[in-house]
Amino acid sequence: MSSLRYTRALAAGCAALRGVARQQVRQSCNTCTNRRCLSLAAAAQQQARTKISQTPANAVMSATRTSDSLHLVFGDGTSSDLPYVWLRDNCQCAQCFSEGALGRKLLMQDLDLNVKPALISESERGVTVEWTDGHYSEFTGEWLYDRAFTPTSRTRRRHQFAYTREPWGADHRLPEYDYERMMKDDKVLLDWLITMEKKGSAMVKNAPDRDIAGPELIEHIAYVKPSHYGPHSPVINRPESNNVAFTNAKLGMHNDLAQYEHMPGIIFIHCLKQHIGTGGESVIADGLLAAEILRKSNPDAFHVLTATDAYFWDKGRANYSWEMPEFYKISRHPILTLDSNNDVCRVSLNNAVRDSFLDLPAHKVKSFYAAMKLFNDILYDNSLVFKMDSGDIMTLDNVRCLHGREGYEALSERHIESSYLDWDEARCRRRRLQEKLGANDRK
Amino acid sequence: MSSLRYTRALAAGCAALRGVARQQVRQSCNTCTNRRCLSLAAAAQQQARTKISQTPANAVMSATRTSDSLHLVFGDGTSSDLPYVWLRDNCQCAQCFSEGALGRKLLMQDLDLNVKPALISESERGVTVEWTDGHYSEFTGEWLYDRAFTPTSRTRRRHQFAYTREPWGADHRLPEYDYERMMKDDKVLLDWLITMEKKGSAMVKNAPDRDIAGPELIEHIAYVKPSHYGPHSPVINRPESNNVAFTNAKLGMHNDLAQYEHMPGIIFIHCLKQHIGTGGESVIADGLLAAEILRKSNPDAFHVLTATDAYFWDKGRANYSWEMPEFYKISRHPILTLDSNNDVCRVSLNNAVRDSFLDLPAHKVKSFYAAMKLFNDILYDNSLVFKMDSGDIMTLDNVRCLHGREGYEALSERHIESSYLDWDEARCRRRRLQEKLGANDRK
Structure with missing residues (x-):
């Protein structure tokens, strides 16, 4: 079973694979000096981390549809819901976005708040969405990972905008x-x-x-x-x-x-x-x-x-x-x-x-x-x-x-x-x- | 009795002058066609308005001390409390204010929040304050009237700052x-x-x-x-x-x-x-x-x-x-x-x-x-x-x-x-x- 699919299954909590997972964890635990101390769940997490670390942090490991969002798990184990309306708004195709001007061409009036995907296909390289109106959107893993609604991504952009100010008092010396x-x-x-x-x-x-x-x-x-x-x-x-x-x-x-x-x-x-x-x-x-x-x-x-x-x-x-x-x-x-x-x-x-x-x-x-x-x-x-x-x-x-x-x-x-x-x-x-x-x- | 002193007495509610006031009101009411309909109080107010209208709107008609403020009545009948700390902060003397640069020289660190007047003298031209620390401040009636904490004065400055915006819709035609x-x-x-x-x-x-x-x-x-x-x-x-x-x-x-x-x-x-x-x-x-x-x-x-x-x-x-x-x-x-x-x-x-x-x-x-x-x-x-x-x-x-x-x-x-x-x-x-x-x- 590939590292990618195994991680996907873990992240999605897929019950059907629990038996396989347990078996793999048991095999891994043969090398443990104190195998009884390592719970099954902890061992699974450890193994998932090991496998994930072999893939790029921003690789898309799994994509799961929910009613309003796509739930992505990335190569570093982080995950995020990506609302469909946000994905559609930020379609990077030439019709919706100017790669030269780096600006959105899609108009607010043309954005459907309740837009839904008809088909989603994911790979380590990213995600492709076919929307119900026939429009296609492609996103790289890097693009999605950078913009995921995770604390890490949000903090990174906040710091691109402005550094956190560090207050100083009377003992301050001007650099x-x-x-x-x-x-x-x-x-x-x-x-x-x-x-x-x-x-x-x-x-x-x-x-x-x-x-x-x-x-x-x-x-x-x-x-x-x-x-x-x-x-x-x-x-x-x-x-x-x-x-x-x-x-x-x-x-x-x-x-x-x-x-x-x-x-x-x-x-x-x-x-x-x-x-x-x-x-x-x-x-x-x-x-x-x-x-x-x-x-x-x-x-x-x-x-x-x-x-x-x-x-x-x-x-x-x-x-x-x-x-x-x-x-x-x-x-x-x-x-x-x-x-x-x-x-x-x-x-x-x-x-x-x-x-x-x-x-x-x-x-x-x-x-x-x-x-x-x-x-x-x-x-x-x-x-x-x-x-x-x-x-x-x-x-x-x-x-x-x-x-x-x-x-x-x-x-x-x-x-x-x-x-x-x-x-x-x-x-x-x-x-x-x-x-x-x-x-x-x-x- | 002068118009000024009469108005002051009215505004301050001075009981000692009530008899004189009544007498003057009765004299004024001789011209009324229906003198019985005009109450004493209403007549006094009317006469006060008549007398006030003869003086400049920004003349200081009375100045009454309260614990934290000076209560002024102006020539147009409006009145305002002027907090002592504000008066002292805005002293217009050459030591506290630069008439050339039109800027405050008085430092915040030198401002006493609990500053009190030792002596106040008022005239139609304005108010002079001797503070308990010996400093003198003089304010013209015009200066005080413009800055009084009345709805009229506050609105005037608001409009000097910026005009009120007037929203428009689809029937708007650009001037x-x-x-x-x-x-x-x-x-x-x-x-x-x-x-x-x-x-x-x-x-x-x-x-x-x-x-x-x-x-x-x-x-x-x-x-x-x-x-x-x-x-x-x-x-x-x-x-x-x-x-x-x-x-x-x-x-x-x-x-x-x-x-x-x-x-x-x-x-x-x-x-x-x-x-x-x-x-x-x-x-x-x-x-x-x-x-x-x-x-x-x-x-x-x-x-x-x-x-x-x-x-x-x-x-x-x-x-x-x-x-x-x-x-x-x-x-x-x-x-x-x-x-x-x-x-x-x-x-x-x-x-x-x-x-x-x-x-x-x-x-x-x-x-x-x-x-x-x-x-x-x-x-x-x-x-x-x-x-x-x-x-x-x-x-x-x-x-x-x-x-x-x-x-x-x-x-x-x-x-x-x-x-x-x-x-x-x-x-x-x-x-x-x-x-x-x-x-x-x-x-």
């Missing part, structure tokens, strides 16, 4: 990267991209002494996320400054451009010249850590920050030719935005641009302030303080990590430049590099 | 605008911007026969939202197309760039040359209307579409020099995203880029498809079909309205160009124009 190596060595760039997804923070050292060194690095990755401040913003003590950040004042920790609905994903903070003497220190914290501490320690305050919309605003005129001549932004969103899994997907704290307008009944105002202040306290309790060197570019996940600075003398030569990159493009570049460098990331 | 007038007449541009916020759809006629006429119009408003397809995308039947849209195939109604977390806010669909003969017709629908129909008619399906994350993906290589050489996008979000008020703030339906990977247990897959198909059916039941003329630019709210097209012959000269503008910038421009053109939009 360091060399500017030129990031520009020249794709492996270094990929490492930085993955670090940014996981830790949301890194320090790029030895950047050139050019005000557009940040944008040049971003352009090497993808393109600059524009804003009304243009492609880069000199963070200096500007005369008639159009933003509190562009002064010498102390800045509480904040997320940049909270006045945008579409906040920038990653901020590049390039220190061209640091302030000499006291002042100008950076302070950063992980908003994700702080949010999770708040969720656990004070669920009511956490709820207030996730359920209360704040306004953020920014109104002014250009200080420089590359800024928009006039701007008047208003955004409206909570301090902590949750995604559909109740994970914090955006932190938006910014005291300078938080609006004086509040769309709340008066009796809810104080608890909103209490929640904000508590969150702010947690951030500072878990923050890092340090002074950037000239030539440093600090890169932060701007919808997760917060940054601030100590005030400094008005006549200082301190010169910071900030610019932005979107997460859509950063993750896109990471996936491309993973493919180029041979990471295991199937299409 | 029309002339390209050159939009470029030259700010009133026309403002009208288009407001229409886009309310209706999410308009037709710009007589655009120049240039492939970058769309981006040029966008640059006149703000700047193009970039994507890996560059600043504009020729929607023609491309050889080796990198997207199903860039073929001659029929396209179901969809939202553009669902493969981006940050989907474009407004799409500009410029028809340079229409297909002659059958095919190439546009079909559009209002996703907001369809979502609300679904919410009402099938709450379970609505919940599925708001609570289930779909993946969208886009992988390929440039067809043109201005596209990114390679791209590999994956986004993850629900078909219908709700904001913190449970309003639908993003519709993201796109069959071509919807991923075959689904992060669901198999038993939930069919109900997800059923909900998508039901939503798709509602969209088509409420859709418009028409053929764009050469020189038309259809503009659609891309996170609300959906567009599709009928297939057409492969060798057609049909030429569409698409480009994008973000809502952050469109609303910013609308506010600037409202100020410039004298709309009532206080800072």
